[in-house]
Amino acid sequence: MKRIIATVTNDLNYDQRMQRICTSLQANGYDVLLVGRVRKNSKALERQTYAQQRFRLIFDKGKLFYLEYNVRLFFFLLLKNFDILCSVDTDTILGGGLAAIIKNKTRILDAHELFTEVPELNNRTFSKSIWGFIEKVFYPKYHAHYTVSGGVADLLSQKYSIDIKLIRNVPYKNNSIPDHSKEKYLLYQGALNVGRGLEELILVAEKIPVSIKLAGDGDITIKLKKLVSEKKLEDKIEFLGPLSPIDLQKYTAQAYIGLNLLKNNSINYYYSLANKFFDYIQAGVPSINMNFPEYTLINSQYNVAILIDDLNPGTITDAINKLLKDDKLYVNMQANCKRAAEELNWENEEKKLLKIYAEFGR
Template sequence: MKTDKKKIIVSVTNDLVSDNRVHKVCTTLYSMGFEVLLVGRILPHSSEVKRQYSTKRFQLLFKKGPCFYAEYNFRLFLYLLFAKYDILLSNDLDSLTGNFVASQLRNKPLVYDSHEYFIEVPELVHRPKIQSIWLWLEQKILPKIQYAYTVCQSIADVYNKEYGTDFKIVRNLPLKQNYKPAEKQSDEKIILYQGALNIGRGLEQAIKAMNNIDGVKLVIAGDGDIREQLHDLVLQEKLHDKIQFAGRLPLEELAKLTATADLGLSIEEDLGLNYRFALPNKLFDYIQSQVPVLVTNLPEMAAIVKKYDVGEITDSLEPKQLADKFREALFNEKKRKVWKEKLPFAAKELVWEKEEKVIQEIFKGITR
């Protein structure tokens, strides 16, 4: 696509290091000929970010909580009030206020990418006062959003029904990889969880399940609010020889780790609509690396596994039953043979290169 180098400012509230979805979107926009600036924040231990597009990270006084969100959106608003750009792209409800006000005052198009059903995240469902503030912001802004997309059909249906919007679907699919089987260092089977270490991800149950299975290692790659609790649980259960914490890895290193796994976990609990409708990028990352998956029986994830026949679905996260699912997925050679045959097709189909066409159409429509 030929453009006059129109500028898009993309904003998120994270430190940019490991947000794969936003990186892919920015890369797509950059390849379309746009000048792209990605804005986030910097934390004390944030790694350096090197991208083909420009980046900017705010140094903020507050690191979390209401003061952080207020400070971030105020700083973002002030920046956008005077910056040069043609289009704004806001990622998630926590960056939308600053973008929306600036777009209204500057009369600039605003695109909204909703990575999840924000007001139903587990951190909010039991905090009705905080949840009501986010809901109020959502109700005020979303009906006025002209261009929007989200991660799955279920979330799009909710937003379209509630606010009369037209949310498109852009799933968290990975870039196509040249598949190369990883060389196994031992006969030990590897179960991998990659992603945020937050409540409701089934991590506590997965750790306890390791008491009931041998010849298997659980690798947990990521960081988050419950990291310390998970470390303590491993010590309490005396499972340090069966569980490895890999930490939060750069995207390239994470991809190498994924390829070594025998089973990938995406076992979110049904803690509100956000998790019920979850369709996380880790599920597709496993598939792209041709790793069979184990998912909870939630509609969006289960539909992918059933459609492509690439793994197991569990109705329970009770540790002993979960261990049985681990055993079935790792040692049932008949099933694994089928999955091995099916995974290459799924990996070929579920790629960003096909999904990004939705983004291209949205931004082409804005600049026509």
């Protein structure tokens, strides 16, 4: 049985993509260990079918965090027995890739995004150049690569002359039935970070007849809560905080409209294909997304969402009211979600994942 060590920089409990990937690999004859880090507010690890380990680090963010994590990861891997390293994103490939190269182990890269094009690196030329250099050195040294969207795959393939496969962030198939009997609300799930249209969404809250729930945490959580307080919208907007995948699925199934809003201020966002988009589909919940290439492609096939061109509060309000007021449109999109869910699920997607790993034996 081949040992796979997968590496991430999060605390493991809320990473649905890695939970699915590691569960599938473990169930198909691999011995899997997922490595992350524990944070100040981290909860105890949820029980999984695969092994998990979290580093306790001195630094929580910034350059020193990334340096400390990769140094710890390097020595950790040097002392561990494994056959395959799965590095997740650019922030784990320095320590992980170097250790795997020294030990002559199989290296597989899972790129969750265009790391050097995230909004957080806008106007940070030095940091962006460092990460770009790390990618340039290490990406070609990996034996296999996969990522989350066709657009990201094309760009990385062109940039580094590598073959990169597509493994989308689709959820497990479920037969949940939407329940709006208690409360009709809009749901945003994901990181509360810059560029997610959350400030604009708060401004929209006072113009619509339903409440908004925000599931997640991030860099601008405090700022958003302050804005809600200033606008006296506590009765319209609820901060749920980070939710376990099981709890998140419950909130999603009861939502009336799903939200996936992004500013067109980075190539990473423009070519994104978020897991929340597929979560809404699987739950039978029509959603509002950006008119970006990946969403446009899927929506042209299934018609499960309203796509908007900008984050002007008026644009968002119009899209929300359209779904709230047009019952025929809503019911049609709801049915389309269920049809799309039969195809866009992890049970189908994992077959492509297992094919990638099968090339390196079990």
